[in-house]
Amino acid sequence: MQELNTSEDRILRFLKFRGIQTTAVIARHLKMTLPGARKHLASLFQAKLVSFSDESGKVGRPRRSWQLTPLADKRFPDSHAEARRKAATAPPSLACAIRPRRWRSWPSCAARRAIWPTGRSCPMVPGS
Numbered sequence: 001m002q003e004l005n006t007s008e009d010r011i012l013r014f015l016k017f018r019g020i021q022t023t024a025v026i027a028r029h030l031k032m033t034l035p036g037a038r039k040h041l042a043s044l045f046q047a048k049l050v051s052f053s054d055e056s057g058k059v060g061r062p063r064r065s066w067q068l069t070p071l072a073d074k075r076f077p078d079s080h081a082e083a084r085r086k087a088a089t090a091p092p093s094l095a096c097a098i099r100p101r102r103w104r105s106w107p108s109c110a111a112r113r114a115i116w117p118t119g120r121s122c123p124m125v126p127g128s
Helices: 006-018 023-029 034-046 079-089 092-098 109-115
Strands: 050-055 063-068
Touching: 006 023, 006 034, 006 050, 006 063, 023 034, 023 063, 034 050
Parallel strands: none
Antiparallel strands: 050 063
């Protein structure tokens, strides 16, 4: 497979983080012309990294929405799976140290003891 240029990498990253997008939105966000975006998307389509669906409107060219294919998803690391694996295999005293920072709530001490039957408190959480 040929090496992708930076514009194509930027398109792949944009679709990874923003999901399904139209050609116009991709071009506007990456500050390129519509024909330029279409050229890059066509080359990504040929490499089987993106797929599209067309929506016909009242007048003019159909709106083409682009999304990543499973082959393109493999180009990005799956850090959530790695974090889940680490949390599942971590000893109870370390499990709270690797919890995601985005969790809005963390179980109380009683709930942690129910989760970790050893009854040990977690040294990483104050007041546990």
